[in-house]
Amino acid sequence: MSTITAKRARRPVPAQQQPARPPRVFTYARVSTKRQAKEDKASFERQERYARAYADKQGLVLDEDTRFEDRGVSGFHGDNVKEGGALKRFLDAFDAGDVIPNDVLIVESFDRLSRQEPIDANEHFERLVRGGVVIVMSGKDGGDGREFSRAALRRDDTLLIVAKLEQSRAYRESERKQQLSREGISGKCRRWLEGKRGFRVTGSRNDPDWVTWNEQENRFDFVPHMEQGVRRAIELYRAGNGTPEVARVLAHEGLALSEKWPVTYLQKTIRNPSLVGTRELTVAGEEFVLRDYYPAIIGADEFDELQALVDRRGLSRGRSESVAVVTGLGIARCAVCGSPLVGQQLKRRLANGKPIRRIRCSHVATKAARCSSKMGSCLSEVLEKIVMDFCSTQANLDAMFNVTHNDGRMAMLAERRTELARLERKIGEYEKRMDDEDDPLTQTERKKLRQFEADRDAAVDEITQLEREMKLHVKRRVSTAKQWRSLVKGVIDLDPTARQEARKLVANTFERIDVWFKGDSQQDAHMMAVRLTGRNGVERQVLLDRRNGDIIAIREYDDVEYTVTTKTGKATAEAA
Numbered sequence: 001m002s003t004i005t006a007k008r009a010r011r012p013v014p015a016q017q018q019p020a021r022p023p024r025v026f027t028y029a030r031v032s033t034k035r036q037a038k039e040d041k042a043s044f045e046r047q048e049r050y051a052r053a054y055a056d057k058q059g060l061v062l063d064e065d066t067r068f069e070d071r072g073v074s075g076f077h078g079d080n081v082k083e084g085g086a087l088k089r090f091l092d093a094f095d096a097g098d099v100i101p102n103d104v105l106i107v108e109s110f111d112r113l114s115r116q117e118p119i120d121a122n123e124h125f126e127r128l129v130r131g132g133v134v135i136v137m138s139g140k141d142g143g144d145g146r147e148f149s150r151a152a153l154r155r156d157d158t159l160l161i162v163a164k165l166e167q168s169r170a171y172r173e174s175e176r177k178q179q180l181s182r183e184g185i186s187g188k189c190r191r192w193l194e195g196k197r198g199f200r201v202t203g204s205r206n207d208p209d210w211v212t213w214n215e216q217e218n219r220f221d222f223v224p225h226m227e228q229g230v231r232r233a234i235e236l237y238r239a240g241n242g243t244p245e246v247a248r249v250l251a252h253e254g255l256a257l258s259e260k261w262p263v264t265y266l267q268k269t270i271r272n273p274s275l276v277g278t279r280e281l282t283v284a285g286e287e288f289v290l291r292d293y294y295p296a297i298i299g300a301d302e303f304d305e306l307q308a309l310v311d312r313r314g315l316s317r318g319r320s321e322s323v324a325v326v327t328g329l330g331i332a333r334c335a336v337c338g339s340p341l342v343g344q345q346l347k348r349r350l351a352n353g354k355p356i357r358r359i360r361c362s363h364v365a366t367k368a369a370r371c372s373s374k375m376g377s378c379l380s381e382v383l384e385k386i387v388m389d390f391c392s393t394q395a396n397l398d399a400m401f402n403v404t405h406n407d408g409r410m411a412m413l414a415e416r417r418t419e420l421a422r423l424e425r426k427i428g429e430y431e432k433r434m435d436d437e438d439d440p441l442t443q444t445e446r447k448k449l450r451q452f453e454a455d456r457d458a459a460v461d462e463i464t465q466l467e468r469e470m471k472l473h474v475k476r477r478v479s480t481a482k483q484w485r486s487l488v489k490g491v492i493d494l495d496p497t498a499r500q501e502a503r504k505l506v507a508n509t510f511e512r513i514d515v516w517f518k519g520d521s522q523q524d525a526h527m528m529a530v531r532l533t534g535r536n537g538v539e540r541q542v543l544l545d546r547r548n549g550d551i552i553a554i555r556e557y558d559d560v561e562y563t564v565t566t567k568t569g570k571a572t573a574e575a576a
């Protein structure tokens with residue numbers, strides 16, 4: 001293979017000795033990738049032609065037997081000067097004296113020799129030049145021809161600077177490229193597929209909410225309450241609930257996954273491959289499937305089963321048919337008998353395919369027949385519409401949120417706390433005497449102590465309850481008329497997400513909704529009345545036309561006269 005090695009065996013001449021042969025011309029070429037073979041071939045041929053022409057011109061012999069070519073060898077990592085590299089073979093030959101002073105090495109450019117850090121790149125370069133080798137740069141288009149040799153450097157010492165600058169440029173180029181590929185998302189994806197771990201492919205925006213990046217451990221961890229919520233959601237969906245129902249149960253259990261669009265969130269989540277820990281992404285048209293990227297919530301089999309279930313059943317439909325907006329919250333009641341109102345969905349549908357939905361007094365619905373209401377039901381849309389319309393006017397809504405009534409909870413809390421302190425003091429006194437031999441508790445006192453303890457426990461429970469209620473009161477989010485208005489259409493169109501959202505607003509705004517399904521006299525037979533009581537205790541009575549759900553009047557509880565407010569009329573128009 002190498003005639004130089006063969007020569008060396010025959011004739012081991014030290015490098016600095018008198019040359020035993022005329023100088024020769026060698027070529028060294030390197031490409032870092034094995035791709036673009038065609039282009040590389042052309043470049044190698046160009047260099048060959050250059051070398052031949054150079055040798056002819058200088059009257060030297062081109063060494064055509066020994067080829068120093070590195071293909072697919074990185075100059076950045078210095079692989080060409082490591083064992084197996086062609087440049088390493090050339091350096092070895094030089095060390096062995098097979099390459100002698102005034103021998104010429106033709107290279108395309110500095111970056112072919114090395115892309116290592118300049119201090120390392122320069123080492124080999126200087127060693128060859130100092131040893132008398134003439135390095136000639138052929139240039140990419142064969143027009144460079146710069147010569148680096150002891151003699152040339154002696155003539156022009158800026159050449160040394162040129163060399164250093166070239167080495168530096170070569171290194172920076174590679175460094176930047178490497179950084180780009182390392183930082184590039186696709187580069188990271190590839191590294192992941194190669195089995196490397198301990199990094200994330202993209203920023204947090206694209207990761208599911210139930211995981212969080214652990215900076216210390218360089219891995220994803222679960223966000224406990226979110227993980228719990230997702231697990232519960234899957235469980236509920238599998239059990240036959242539609243996403244609206246799942247969202248409702250989660251909210252009830254304090255595991256809500258999304259404040260704003262709980263149903264949409266669930267629908268996306270159930271389809272999300274992140275559930276099994278897989279990250280799917282497309283980078284510049286290239287698709288990546290990164291397995292085990294996140295901690296898995298369910299196994300692959302379970303996920304497949306879940307997808308099959310979704311395909312069969314759809315996401316929205318479960319056993320429940322449409323999200324109730326005003327019923328099922330313990331808020332809406334029959335004004336005549338005080339029973340909760342219940343929603344009903346008839347099997348029969350309207351011509352437009354919408355189900356017929358009614359809201360009725362539960363006593364009427366269950367045929368308990370204790371309710372004396374002349375009419376025990378109305379179309380659900382009617383009640384939903386007036387609640388939505390009412391809240392779509394800011395003035396009405398403000399009344400529901402203004403805290404005008406002191407509900408006395410604060411005073412009660414203070415009183416209970418005083419009482420608790422008194423009981424604990426007493427219990428303390430008695431307990432101190434429990435082990436006192438001189439002054440033991442009498443039978444009566446022991447009995448008293450037990451009573452104090454029971455009272456204390458009751459007081460603690462009451463205080464806890466009051467505090468919880470007040471916290472709820474304070475934490476209650478104030479909604480805006482705009483929010484309500486944005487949901488009106490969705491509520492009427494039975495959009496589960498909008499209805500779920502509206503339901504939350506209803507629960508958040510009202511303490512009670514009392515419904516008179518029918519006016520008392522013949523004259524107002526088409527009228528219906530609804531009393532809306534805010535969570536702050538403020539009441540408003542709404543008179544409406546039960547045939548179309550239009551608001552006729554809104555009056556304050558204490559008002560004697562019906563007041564037809566123009567504001568309300570406007571709100572109705574806006575909402576419609």
Ligand SMILES: [Zn+2]
Binds near residue numbers: 335364372
């Ligand atoms: Zn009733």
